Amino acid sequence: MKCCGRIYVVVAGLLLFASSGEAEQVSLSSETILRGFQRDRNDRSKADAAPVYEYLQLNYITKKVPGLSLHLNGWGRLNLADDYNRGTTDGRLLHAYLQYAPPKQTYQLRAGRQYIFEGVARDNIDGIYGKVLALPGTTVSAYAGLPTMLDNASGVKGDLIYGGKLTYAVPGRYDAGFSYKHILDNRAAREHVLGGDLAVNLPKSIYLLGHSTYDLISSSWGEHSYEMRLPLGPVTFQPFLQRFRYTSYFSNRRNSVPPFRFLEGSGNTLTTAGTDLFWYPSDQTEIVLRFKNYDYQNRFKPSQYYSLIATRRWKILSEVGTEISRMQGSEAENRYLLTRAYVYWKFAPGFVTGDVTYVHYDRTIYGKSSSLFASVGLGTGFLNDTLNVKTSFDYSNDPYFKADYRFMVKLNYLFEKNFDLPSTMNSNTFRESIK
Amino acid sequence: MKVFGAAALIFILALLVACTAGNSYLMPASHPKIYELGERREFCTKCHGFKKEPIDFERYNHTALFTDNHRMVAYQEDRVCTLCHEQSFCSDCHGRVELKPSLKDQTKNFSRMQHRGDYLTRHRIDGRIDPTSCFRCHGTPRSSGTCQPCHGNPR
Numbered sequence: 001m002k003c004c005g006r007i008y009v010v011v012a013g014l015l016l017f018a019s020s021g022e023a024e025q026v027s028l029s030s031e032t033i034l035r036g037f038q039r040d041r042n043d044r045s046k047a048d049a050a051p052v053y054e055y056l057q058l059n060y061i062t063k064k065v066p067g068l069s070l071h072l073n074g075w076g077r078l079n080l081a082d083d084y085n086r087g088t089t090d091g092r093l094l095h096a097y098l099q100y101a102p103p104k105q106t107y108q109l110r111a112g113r114q115y116i117f118e119g120v121a122r123d124n125i126d127g128i129y130g131k132v133l134a135l136p137g138t139t140v141s142a143y144a145g146l147p148t149m150l151d152n153a154s155g156v157k158g159d160l161i162y163g164g165k166l167t168y169a170v171p172g173r174y175d176a177g178f179s180y181k182h183i184l185d186n187r188a189a190r191e192h193v194l195g196g197d198l199a200v201n202l203p204k205s206i207y208l209l210g211h212s213t214y215d216l217i218s219s220s221w222g223e224h225s226y227e228m229r230l231p232l233g234p235v236t237f238q239p240f241l242q243r244f245r246y247t248s249y250f251s252n253r254r255n256s257v258p259p260f261r262f263l264e265g266s267g268n269t270l271t272t273a274g275t276d277l278f279w280y281p282s283d284q285t286e287i288v289l290r291f292k293n294y295d296y297q298n299r300f301k302p303s304q305y306y307s308l309i310a311t312r313r314w315k316i317l318s319e320v321g322t323e324i325s326r327m328q329g330s331e332a333e334n335r336y337l338l339t340r341a342y343v344y345w346k347f348a349p350g351f352v353t354g355d356v357t358y359v360h361y362d363r364t365i366y367g368k369s370s371s372l373f374a375s376v377g378l379g380t381g382f383l384n385d386t387l388n389v390k391t392s393f394d395y396s397n398d399p400y401f402k403a404d405y406r407f408m409v410k411l412n413y414l415f416e417k418n419f420d421l422p423s424t425m426n427s428n429t430f431r432e433s434i435k
Numbered sequence: 436m437k438v439f440g441a442a443a444l445i446f447i448l449a450l451l452v453a454c455t456a457g458n459s460y461l462m463p464a465s466h467p468k469i470y471e472l473g474e475r476r477e478f479c480t481k482c483h484g485f486k487k488e489p490i491d492f493e494r495y496n497h498t499a500l501f502t503d504n505h506r507m508v509a510y511q512e513d514r515v516c517t518l519c520h521e522q523s524f525c526s527d528c529h530g531r532v533e534l535k536p537s538l539k540d541q542t543k544n545f546s547r548m549q550h551r552g553d554y555l556t557r558h559r560i561d562g563r564i565d566p567t568s569c570f571r572c573h574g575t576p577r578s579s580g581t582c583q584p585c586h587g588n589p590r
Contacts, residue, residue: 025467029523032533033539035538044546049495053539057521058525059521071522073522073523073526076534077533085533086498090533091471093529094522094523094526094531095522095523095526101464103471104461106461114522115522115525115526117509117510117513117525118510118513119510119514121476121511122506122509122510122529124526124529124530124531133461148577149573149578150577167461167511167512171487171488171489171490172487172491173487175512177511195510197507199491199494201487202489205485205493207494209511211507211510211511218457227507229493229494238504244567246534250450250566250570250574254577254590255590256574256589256590257573257574257575257579257582257586257589258582258586258588258589259562259566259586260566260569260570260573260574261589270565270567276500276504285563288498288500288501290501291501294565300563303564305564309499309500309547311499319545321499327561327564328461329564331562334564335560336557336560342545344545351542353512353542357551357552357553358550359553359556361556365556365559371552373552375541377541377544379542390542391542392541392542392543396553397554398516398556399553400553400555400556410541410542425575
């Protein structure tokens, strides 16, 4: 909760600063969520839980230095009734970074807490990041800092993450990238990975896309994942092939997480292969099929997954959808049939939603052979849609919860102010979050 | 030695910044707001067609399975994602958050988010069949917070 307190202080300061005429654009998004449900305590007594969550996000662009912006995002929780989860309060600063991306320049720099998505990197760091279009078609990026996802294990002493990516692209033909990542946990190597990714456009709108990772610690390949797009008349096939070698993909090194740490020693290899199929009989209708086969080197026999999804939109922001999926594991305990139907109906400024999911398990779990989940929701917008109120009421009857009722009230508030110049940053996410 | 490696990377980056040529395609800072264009499900090809240059827009069409498949295109070029999505959009699922994304946006049921409904039961089966998909998002001490009450703490 401390982090959210800090965010509020920074936000208040920046808003004051903005009002002094130093800001070009300020965007503030607040999501307040109140949940209500009953929970079972260890002594089998019942307790009413009412956690309230606050998600706060701020983007600030100064006009003094074109291209300089500040971005903050964090969440906090306070239990209003029974203590739920880890203590009365919790929270986290998800990102807080300064970005410098000068207009009409070919580089970008960031400093602070941020996410890195670069080839083999999908990490949250406290550090620096830079990306530059060095030569025509060639992009280089690099980052270094503390890996924040390790900081509750043994402190941050001796922790370090660094890496980078080199990409070469010939637009319309292909692009290829080589990436590198090294994570040290308490001075010991936690991850040391090389990665390659490739996208190739072939004639007739066919493409090949994929990536591979090589684990430098175990000196073996960890993952190969590739997919193609094959348009065939009115339908498009998207076949895929993936191979994971558990010895390299998982680890049992320091701070490794159960249950995955035990998989490293299984010596197993998982190969998945299958295809997605997309068919659009009209602009409003989407039909998707998925088949996926799971094959293992050890322990399990092959399993299959089949899914059919159909969606029909009758106007913007209004649609109905249905799904039927079957997980056909080699053993009865690994088989289920899932059916789902939902509706989202927008009638400005309000909306109504409905959602029902029923799952049948081939082998009973805690004496039950099925799960039923149902949810109805409604909401409306005020003040030109900058303030939204949403509610949902949920019911679940499943192996873990017997006739469980829950509710949620969500308040979204969006403040956006452009002081001078046209917008140079995006705010789609804000809009997206309040819709 | 490790610090030296990091410093070398920073130096190389700084050098490249200094040598920036600036004569290739420059991606805009942001995409016009989707909702103001009257769309919700984002099919890039609706406006951009099936051109392959400078971006293969079809690759980014948000189909019903895009949530399942988006990692491939994000690994490759996250700048296309950032045209419309800020980092907060990613952290709703990938960050250290308590509320699973389908709960945080319970009424946003058209998004086909992972773990909707009673996933506590289904994850026993999905996790046995393909633990690699769990590991991608729950494989660190921080991100495994929801796993630890039952599966134990990292060590």
